Amino acid sequence: MxxxxxxxxxxxxxxxxxxxARGGGVPLLAISDGNSGLHTALRAQWPRMPIQRCTAHxxxxxxxxxxxxxxxxxxxxxxxxxxxxxxxxxxNARRNFLKKWRVRCAVVAASxxxxxxxxxxxxRFPASPWKGLRTTNALERINEExxxxxxxxxxxxxEDAVLxxxxxxxxxxxxxxxRFDGWKAIPAAPALYEWQxx
Numbered sequence: 075m076x077x078x079x080x081x082x083x084x085x086x087x088x089x090x091x092x093x094x095a096r097g098g099g100v101p102l103l104a105i106s107d108g109n110s111g112l113h114t115a116l117r118a119q120w121p122r123m124p125i126q127r128c129t130a131h132x133x134x135x136x137x138x139x140x141x142x143x144x145x146x147x148x149x150x151x152x153x154x155x156x157x158x159x160x161x162x163x164x165x166n167a168r169r170n171f172l173k174k175w176r177v178r179c180a181v182v183a184a185s186x187x188x189x190x191x192x193x194x195x196x197x198r199f200p201a202s203p204w205k206g207l208r209t210t211n212a213l214e215r216i217n218e219e220x221x222x223x224x225x226x227x228x229x230x231x232x233e234d235a236v237l238x239x240x241x242x243x244x245x246x247x248x249x250x251x252x253r254f255d256g257w258k259a260i261p262a263a264p265a266l267y268e269w270q271x272x
Contacts, residue, residue, distance in 0.1 A: 086115035206254025
């Protein structure tokens with residue numbers, strides 16, 4: 075763990091390069107909030123690795139571009155698309171979303187198109203882990219819990235104290251990562267890369 079000032083490409087390249095140097099191999103998937111620095115670093119290190127754009131972050135992004143009067147309807151259409159039960163259902167809802175919102179609010183449709191296929195990378199996997207693969211919620215949960223814990227501190231004297239607190243909370247199990255539903259159904263990396271090449 076380490077602190078960096080900003081989420082720049084250079085900062086992410088250092089993180090990603092360190093992970094690669096530790097010999098863990100190519101990750102099966104990266105889930106990103108859309109940060110361009112992270113995306114660039116991941117693509118430079120592992121050009122064929124699947125990347126999933128966080129669907130929760132993208133929805134917030136769409137809603138920030140829409141008039142308040144349309145936000146509820148956009149949310150309903152977006153959720154119908156992203157939470158479809160089959161790949162076919164997702165794709166049909168995606169086509170309908172774009173057709174409808176290009177006319178009603180073109181900036182929303184353009185924002186959805188900006189995410190491209192990476193918003194739907196989860197469709198490459200079996201359906202059982204889709205819930206966990208669509209978003210960065212697992213990491214957001216850690217961030218939320220860490221913020222809650224640091225609010226009780228009067229102040230932390232330096233960056234090392236911040237890292238020590240986070241490490242301590244994770245190490246003692248006061249903040250936990252859990253495996254998401256369906257994780258056993260995720261195929262091995264070669265199958266994912268073969269799918270991408272097809």
